[in-house]
Each structure stands twice: as structure tokens, then as C-alpha cells.
Amino acid sequence: AQKVTQAQTEISVVEKEDVTLDCVYETRDTTYYLFWYKQPPSGELVFLIRRNSFDEQNEISGRYSWNFQKSTSSFNFTITASQVVDSAVYFCALLKTGANNLFFGTGTRLTVIP
């Protein structure tokens, strides 16, 4: 069975602080994909990143970075120098290879205070 846990329900930071959103997953499969999506207050879901289970390289995209560690089944997301526009709910999701169902965590609501 697949499971994604985002233990941080809500986080508040002051603008320009760094923040890390945690994601822990469970799967018995050896090949799978991990995703992060952003849901701003307007409600749409915005794709941020996809990572397959064979690629443990960390990735950086501007102020965003992702740390994938298979040994701890974690795929954490860090925002550097946070901005008010980063305020959103962030979802981590898991897709088993060969399946159609994205398993979502319950999300972390990030509030960046100006």
C-alpha cells in the first residue's frame, strides 16, 4: 500500500526566512515517482517537481530545492528566502510505477508573514 505523510499541518514564517516542508512516504515498490504540487489561495494545483525513485540527486530551482533520501523515505522541500507569494498549501504525492493513482499527503499550509 502507498502512503504519504506530511506531518506539518501548518507553518508560519516571516518573509525572507527559509522553511522546509517535510514529506515521508511508504511504498513496497522499488520504482515509483514523487511529486510536489502547490495550491495557492486561488485553488488551482500547480506542478512543482517530479522525481523518480532511481534519481536521488537533489534539485535546485531558484529559491526552491528538494532533498530526496530513499534511506529515510523522505522527499523534503525547502524554500529559501521565503516570500509572501509562497503562501499556499503544498502537497507531496506518490505515484507507483504502473499505476494511475497519485497518492497525496494531506498537505502543509504555509503562511509567509510580511
Added chain:
Amino acid sequence: NAGVTQTPKFRILKIGQSMTLQCTQDMNHNYMYWYRQDPGMGLKLIYYSVGAGITDKGEVPNGYNVSRSTTEDFPLRLELAAPSQTSVYFCASSYKGPPSGADTQYFGPGTRLTVL
């Protein structure tokens, strides 16, 4: 490209009424999906389609029906609406899926449905 579009954005239904949520994508994606998002929760898959004429159930299909007559459109039908179907509904599409491989699912803006 408009991407994935959904109509309506909001709807209020009375118990027992029926309605169709519309979803259209212009990215020529083969795979399309319907998810629901309940308050404070992640999304759960209702139905998906791997191509025109082919659909299958997801995790929570009861109370819903789908059809896929074209590559672009994937409507979701609610028959006999119930309060438990109050949710936000998201349509998504991807270029390819299993068994050829996984691809990123791109989501529409959602439809907020309330059943009273």
C-alpha cells in the same frame, strides 16, 4: 494552450439532483483523471481514462459516472447528489501513463460543489 479547463467553477445542488462537471484539455494528452479534495485532505482519484472510449474506476468511484468520447473531453456525472459529495473536484491530464511510464499530471482549476 489553455491547458486543462473545468466548468463550472462553483455549483450548489440539492439532494437528489444530478449534474455534469465538464473537463477539457488542449494538450493532446492521452490520460485524463478526476479527483476530489475534501476539506483538509489530499486528493483522491475517482475515475480515470487512458484514451477515448476507455475508462476505469479509481479509489472512490461510487456515485459518479464518466465517459470519454473524444481525446479532449472527460465529463464527470453525478447522479442523485448527496451531501457526502460536497467537495472540490479536480480534473487532470497527462501525456502518458502506465504501462509506458508515468508522466506528470497537470490539473485544472477545480469545481467547488456543495450539496444541500
